[in-house]
Ligand SMILES: Nc1ncnc2c1ncn2[C@@H]1O[C@H](COP(=O)(O)OP(=O)(O)OP(=O)(O)O)[C@@H](O)[C@H]1O
């Protein structure tokens with residue numbers, strides 16, 4: 001049988017964008033497969049919007065090519081690209097009613113009136129706002145307006161849905177709800193989606209794939225699990241989640257463990273995942289959630305690896321979790337986050353902290 005590989009839905013090939021002397025996006029290769037929800041994640045100014053606007057046709061690449069379904073689209077005008085777009089400010093037409101807002105993209109497509117009505121009705125059902133056709137945007141809440149923006153984007157049955165921080169104007173609770181809404185809708189329609197955000201929780205909870213960006217460069221791409229648990233560099237480890245970083249040197253090996261002598265004088269053991277060799281300078285990354293804290297009375301002498309004694313110097317509550325800072329002496333400090341239902345420790349209390357070798361991730365020193 002002749003198995004042909006389906007082409008990616010969107011492909012960036014050596015795409016670069018300059019505004020005058022400012023390089024907004026460095027030369028980038030990126031492939032997005034059909035039906036995937038991919039997030040572009042990174043701090044302000046890293047080039048997320050610029051990448052998205054190039055797919056949309058609102059910016060032209062300075063160099064390189066963009067393909068949709070194997071067709072080069074650099075010179076295809078915006079309205080011929082069949083893309084759905086949703087931006088941060090809902091950008092509904094304030095003087096048009098909801099029907100006309102949603103039907104907007106259909107009017108230029110030579111579609112019979114009857115079909116337009118049916119499509120609008122169906123799109124409003126999809127975003128769970130049936131029957132609001134006659135209302136004006138100002139008569140809807142922020143979250144509802146954002147759903148109308150979604151209905152308007154999906155009604156044209158786009159090849160790709162482009163969303164630029166669509167939830168950032170909403171308050172935290174609504175945002176959480178809308179996050180699930182976008183996720184469900186995307187899965188129901190199976191529409192390829194590029195979602196821009198600088199919110200790591202948003203990215204981790206929704207994406208099939210996350211592209212972490214900084215200064216116009218792609219620093220890592222992978223599933224949420226991979227970028228979270230196996231970050232390939234300091235920036236990614238730091239940007240996603242709360243991490244402890246400690247510098248050291250590979251000093252030896254024992255079975256599948258690597259022995260790392262920390263500059264601060266202690267020894268940490270990490271599970272071997274890469275071909276490290278003795279003398280390599282490394283940075284050990286340990287997620288705050290991966291440290292276990294326990295009192296001296298529960299000290300179990302069976303495994304003394306990666307076990308440190310310290311004193312709680314700071315404690316704060318974050319939802320169902322408690323965040324602690326623990327002073328290990330010699331200028332070493334550990335940030336640990338534990339679930340509220342476990343024991344709560346007091347500031348000044350002496351505790352032990354331990355991280356299992358499988359949760360110690362090694363990066364090459366930068
Ligand atoms: N039209 C423009 N003219 C000049 N410089 C621009 C233009 N648009 C973007 N830039 C610059 O390009 C870089 C990337 O901007 P971009 O808007 O893509 O970042 P972003 O990741 O979307 O940031 P944010 O999270 O703040 O939205 C920034 O340095 C920005 O100042």
Ligand SMILES: [Mg+2]
Nearest residue numbers: 048049050164
């Ligand atoms: Mg932006």
